[in-house]
Structures are given as C-alpha cells and as structure tokens.
Amino acid sequence: MPTVPDPAPCNQDEQLYECLECGKRLCSSESLAACPGCEGTLQNLSRPRPE
Template identity: 75%
Template sequence: MPTVPDPAPCDQDEQLYECPECGRRLCESTSPTVCPDCDGRLQNLSRPGPE
C-alpha cells in the first residue's frame, strides 16, 4: 500500500485533517467530516484536543 504524502504545513486559511481509519491527511479550508478515500470520520489535527 503506497503511503500518502503529508500535506502539512497547510496554508494559513486551511486546517489539517486526518482519517484514523486509513491514515490519509488533507488540508482543507472547509470543515470536511468524511474521508474521501474510505468514508471514515476525519479528525481536525489543527484544533487542540481536550486535555
């Protein structure tokens, strides 16, 4: 399985999202919730998580 290149760092108006199911990362200025590759739930890596 080929590895997907990491798109980070994102542009200033974009945020980094990652799919925990397939590992895909993408930069988006919108707020996607579904991975375009496997339909898994995307996590926003640009926003700090709960501590």
Template identity: 75%
Template sequence: MPTPSDPAPCDLDEQLYECLECGERLCSASSPPACPVCDGVLQNLSRPRPE
C-alpha cells in the same frame, strides 16, 4: 504499515485533518464530512486536543 506522509504545510485558512480509519491526511479550509479515500471519520489535527 508505513506512516503516511504529511501534505505540504496548510495555508493559513486551512486546517489539517487525518482519517481515523486509513490514516490519510489532507488540508481543507472547510470541515470535510468524511475521508475522500475511504469515507472514514476525519479528526482535526490543527485544533489542540482537550486536556
């Protein structure tokens, strides 16, 4: 399965989210409740992961 391409770099006030279900990536200034494509869980990739 091909890896989805990243969207264009996010604006300064936006963060990058990736869907854990389908791999869709999107930029958003607000925290989206669910993936707009498959309604799956979104993970914020802009925040560093806890160690």
C-alpha cells in the same frame, strides 16, 4: 507498516485532517466530516486537544 507522509504545510486558512480509518492526511479550508478516499471519520489535527 508504512506511515503516510504529512501533506505540505496547510495554508493559514486551512485545517489539517487525518482519517481515522485509512490514516490519510489532507488540508482543507472547508469543515470535512468524511474522508474523500474511504469515507472514514476525519479528525481535525489543527485544533488543540482538550486537556
């Protein structure tokens, strides 16, 4: 299964999101709730995971 490449490093004021449905990754300075491509749920990868 092919993997989706990470986008270029995000700017300092942007967050990295990954779609849990299609696997697409994107950077945004806005707080996104849905993938613009498939409307799937986005996970914020820039936030550290709780331990």
